[in-house]
Amino acid sequence: MGTLKDRLNEDLHTAMKSRDELTTGTLRMALSAVRNAEVAGSEARALSDDEVLAVLTKEAKKRREAATAFADAGRSEQAAKEQSEGEIIDRYLPKQLTDAEITELVGGALTAGGYTGKAQMGPAMKAAQAAVAGRAEGGRVAAEVRRQLGA
Missing domain, CATH: 1.10.1510.10 (Uncharacterised protein YqeY/AIM41, N-terminal domain)
Known part of the structure; x- marks a missing residue:
């Protein structure tokens, strides 16, 4: 196709x-x-x-x-x-990730990038968005990044 x-x-x-x-x-x-x-x-x-x-x-x-x-x-x-x-x-969008899948992908991206504090929110979001690759809304990803960084 x-x-x-x-x-x-x-x-x-x-x-x-x-x-x-x-x-x-x-x-x-x-x-x-x-x-x-x-x-x-x-x-x-x-x-x-x-x-x-x-x-x-x-x-x-x-x-x-x-x-x-x-x-x-x-x-x-x-x-x-x-x-x-x-x-x-x-119908034309990829299947959206579940909350558990987002938690796992964000955790992996933060660990790989060495992001640990809320001061690193920007670079951490960029890494997390790359890991999620459009399969979840930005707001859901941002909430998970904030949660894991303790922000």
């Missing part, structure tokens, strides 16, 4: 043919975000699969936050739509 962007385009065409409005709209939005990222900066360029994954991760996070905001405001229909869009985007 081709790139992740190609897969998104193919799935968009399939959704359009089957008249699946939710999937069509969601994939159009995701591809639009990818195209915006491609033309951001000084010159246009094609994104790698990892960069496309980063864009999709941000879009999925936006959907989760919007669903929570709508639910808190009592707009359950809109919250359900945002939740459904997030689930469609999640």
Whole structure:
């Protein structure tokens, strides 16, 4: 199979043919975000699969936050739509790590880098994010790094 962007385009065409409005709209939005990222900066360029994954991760996070905001405001229909869009985007993301897996990976990264105190939070986060490699939200990773550093 081709790139992740190609897969998104193919799935968009399939959704359009089957008249699946939710999937069509969601994939159009995701591809639009990818195209915006491609033309951001000084010159246009094609994104790698990892960069496309980063864009999709941000879009999925936006959907989760919007669903929570709508639910808190009592707009359950809109919250359900945002939740459904997030689930469609999640199909293209790697499986998220469990809390136990994050604890293990962060612990290994901190030990390997020799990070022991809260003063080393920045470099420790960089090492932990590299170990997790986009398979968990930054907030969850940061919380675990803080916990293990005693910050």
